[in-house]
Amino acid sequence: MPELPEVENVVKSILKNIKGSKIIKMYILWSKLIRNIDKEEFIKIVTNKNINNVWRKGKYIIFDIETHRLVCHLRMEGKWFFLKNGKIDEYKHSTAVFIFDNGCTGYFVDTRKFGTFDLVKKDDLKLIAGIAKLGTDANDININEKEVFVKISKTSRPIKTVLLDQTVIAGIGNIYADEILFKSNIHPLKKGKSFSQELVTRIIKNSKVILDLAISYGGSTVKTFEISHGNSGNFAQFLNVYQRQNKPCTVCEGVIKRIVISGRGTHFCESCQHY
Ligand SMILES: [Zn+2]
Structure with missing residues (x-):
C-alpha cells in the first residue's frame, strides 16, 4: 500500500503532466470507483474544467477542478499513468481515463479496484469522513x-x-x-x-x-x-x-x-x- 512519501511523489508526477490542463473528455470504466455521486453527473461536472492544482492531505490526492474538488485515494494498488495521445484501452486494469487538452491521456489503473474517487464542491472537503477526522501530516512543519x-x-x-x-x-x-x-x-x-x-x-x-x-x-x-x-x-x-x-x-x-x-x-x- 502506498504511504505518504509515495503519494507525495504521485502528486508531483500528476502536477508535472497535467497542471493547468483542461479535461476535455473522460471515461469511467468501473462505476464503483466513484463513491458519493452518480457517474454521469461526475463526468458532466469535470468535463471542460481546468486542473488548477493537485495536492495531498494525508494519503488523499486532491485535484482542484475550478468549482469542485476530486478526491482520489489509491488504497492498495491504485496508480496514475500518463501518456501522450494514449489509447483508451492502453491498460487492462484502468478504472478511469481522462483526455486532457495538452495531448496527455491520464489513466487511473487499479488491479484490485479498491481505489476511490469522491467529487465535492470546492468548500466541502470536510464532507469526506476520512478527511474531516485526519490529524496533521507527520511531516507538516506546523504540526502541534x-x-x-x-x-x-x-x-x-x-x-x-x-x-x-x-x-x-x-x-x-x-x-x-x-x-x-x-x-x-x-x-x-x-x-x-x-x-x-x-x-x-x-x-x-x-x-x-x-x-x-x-x-x-x-x-x-x-x-x-x-x-x-x-x-x-x-x-x-x-x-x-x-x-x-x-x-x-x-x-x-x-x-x-x-x-x-x-x-x-x-x-x-x-x-x-x-x-
Ligand atoms: Zn539493534
Whole structure:
C-alpha cells in the first residue's frame, strides 16, 4: 500500500503532466470507483474544467477542478499513468481515463479496484469522513507537538497502532511506523499512556526526517508500487528494520524480530528499542 512519501511523489508526477490542463473528455470504466455521486453527473461536472492544482492531505490526492474538488485515494494498488495521445484501452486494469487538452491521456489503473474517487464542491472537503477526522501530516512543519502528545498519552494502545491511526498523525503507514520507532529507540508495544512529551517530540522529529528522506528518494518500492509507469521509488535501500526479520540490526549486534500488532507485521530490534 502506498504511504505518504509515495503519494507525495504521485502528486508531483500528476502536477508535472497535467497542471493547468483542461479535461476535455473522460471515461469511467468501473462505476464503483466513484463513491458519493452518480457517474454521469461526475463526468458532466469535470468535463471542460481546468486542473488548477493537485495536492495531498494525508494519503488523499486532491485535484482542484475550478468549482469542485476530486478526491482520489489509491488504497492498495491504485496508480496514475500518463501518456501522450494514449489509447483508451492502453491498460487492462484502468478504472478511469481522462483526455486532457495538452495531448496527455491520464489513466487511473487499479488491479484490485479498491481505489476511490469522491467529487465535492470546492468548500466541502470536510464532507469526506476520512478527511474531516485526519490529524496533521507527520511531516507538516506546523504540526502541534502538544496536541499529538495529548492524543497519544490518553490511549493504552501500543504506539505502533497509534502511529497508524490517521486521526492522531496523518500519513504514517506500516513501513514508516517501523522505521520511525527504530530511529526513536522506542519499542513498538510501548503503550501510548506511558509516553512523555519528550518522547512524542522525538517521534515527530524522526517522522519528518524519515518521511522527507523517503520523499526525496521517491518512496520505497515494496511489492508492486510504482510512482508512474516504470518509475519506481528507491528508498528501500535505507530501510533498517522493515521486512528485515532475522537479519542483523544495522546499529547493534542484535537480530531484527517480527511480531504482529493489531494485525500488522511489525519489525524491530529488541536491544535498540525500549519500553
Ligand atoms: Zn539493534
